[in-house]
Amino acid sequence: MSNLGKHAVFIWGSYVIAFVILAVLIIWLVSTGRAYAARLDDFKTRGITRRNRNNNQVEK
Amino acid sequence: MKKQNLMQKIANPKFFMALTDKLLPVITFLAIGIVAIGMYLAFFVAPVDYQQGHTVKIMFLHVPSAWLGMMGYALMAISSLSYLVFHHPLADVSARSCAIVGAVFTLLALITGALWGKPMWGTYWVWDARLTSVLILFFLYLGIIALRSSIDDEALASKQAAIMAIIGVAILPFIKISVEGLNIPWLGLNLPSWNTLHQPPSVLRSGGPTIHSSILVPLLINALGFTLMFFALHLKAMRNEILRRKIKSLKLAEIARIRSYESTIANF
Numbered sequence: 001m002s003n004l005g006k007h008a009v010f011i012w013g014s015y016v017i018a019f020v021i022l023a024v025l026i027i028w029l030v031s032t033g034r035a036y037a038a039r040l041d042d043f044k045t046r047g048i049t050r051r052n053r054n055n056n057q058v059e060k
Numbered sequence: 061m062k063k064q065n066l067m068q069k070i071a072n073p074k075f076f077m078a079l080t081d082k083l084l085p086v087i088t089f090l091a092i093g094i095v096a097i098g099m100y101l102a103f104f105v106a107p108v109d110y111q112q113g114h115t116v117k118i119m120f121l122h123v124p125s126a127w128l129g130m131m132g133y134a135l136m137a138i139s140s141l142s143y144l145v146f147h148h149p150l151a152d153v154s155a156r157s158c159a160i161v162g163a164v165f166t167l168l169a170l171i172t173g174a175l176w177g178k179p180m181w182g183t184y185w186v187w188d189a190r191l192t193s194v195l196i197l198f199f200l201y202l203g204i205i206a207l208r209s210s211i212d213d214e215a216l217a218s219k220q221a222a223i224m225a226i227i228g229v230a231i232l233p234f235i236k237i238s239v240e241g242l243n244i245p246w247l248g249l250n251l252p253s254w255n256t257l258h259q260p261p262s263v264l265r266s267g268g269p270t271i272h273s274s275i276l277v278p279l280l281i282n283a284l285g286f287t288l289m290f291f292a293l294h295l296k297a298m299r300n301e302i303l304r305r306k307i308k309s310l311k312l313a314e315i316a317r318i319r320s321y322e323s324t325i326a327n328f
Binding site: 014 | 115117125160164167168171179289293296297300303304309310313
């Protein structure tokens with residue numbers, strides 16, 4: 001593995017770029033998921049539910 | 061009360077969230093484990109190709125990425141069709157989530173293909189049928205993502221993106237026949253392959269794979285690992301999309317509550 005011949009830069013380049021792109025996608029998905037979960041917790045803490053909206057609509 | 065079948069249960073966002081909460085870590089663990097085994101076999105066990113030398117190592121990344129780029133689009137088109145026919149929000153969630161993951165794998169196929177092409181063909185890129193059709197596939201993904209982002213009315217955006225995804229599915233058979241042509245004797249159809257630098261298919265072909273098992277087995281193991289990784293990413297993106305829609309709905313609830321208070325105060 002250590003000697004990948006004269007084209008090693010292309011082989012390593014492929015794997016490094018793929019790793020970076022997939023890592024960015026995974027980090028983005030995980031961080032977005034965490035941010036959404038925190039936002040939902042915030043709504044829950046403030047007592048806002050979808051039922052509030054329905055209740056208001058019924059009141060109208 | 062009518063008993064729900066498994067598909068109806070999975071289509072329920074609440075059940076889907078509970079199911080994927082348990083399923084996602086298992087799929088992720090399996091994907092990482094299988095890709096690790098596949099990469100070990102690719103780098104330490106698989107022999108050097110007699111023609112391509114060490115650059116054949118790029119194949120273990122390039123081929124699964126290309127397959128998944130196309131599979132992602134097919135999944136997005138099926139989800140889009142389901143959304144248009146059954147109007148189920150989860151089908152739309154699936155279609156939306158497929159776009160970003162599929163685009164990433166198509167991008168990986170294009171980049172690794174270019175890096176494989178330079179030492180083998182002497183160029184990173186040629187405007188031949190295979191490479192150009194995969195580039196169009198990538199642009200289709202980007203177009204669908206852009207279309208969704210550009211329309212404020214989400215229901216309208218979902219419908220338009222679904223129609224675009226279904227129309228764009230025509231690119232998939234085009235990619236397939238671009239290097240091998242199409243011969244259907246009973247239809248009298250015989251399309252020759254285009255003049256291309258890209259090699260003809262050596263795994264998914266009618267006469268069986270032409271790759272030696274010492275290279276084919278690591279390739280298939282990597283393909284399985286990356287497929288599981290694709291589904292793990294797709295499920296995670298779907299979960300995020302469900303949470304985003306829930307937040308949007310709660311924001312509307314909050315606005316409705318504020319307006320309700322304001323009107324109460326105004327009435328005093």
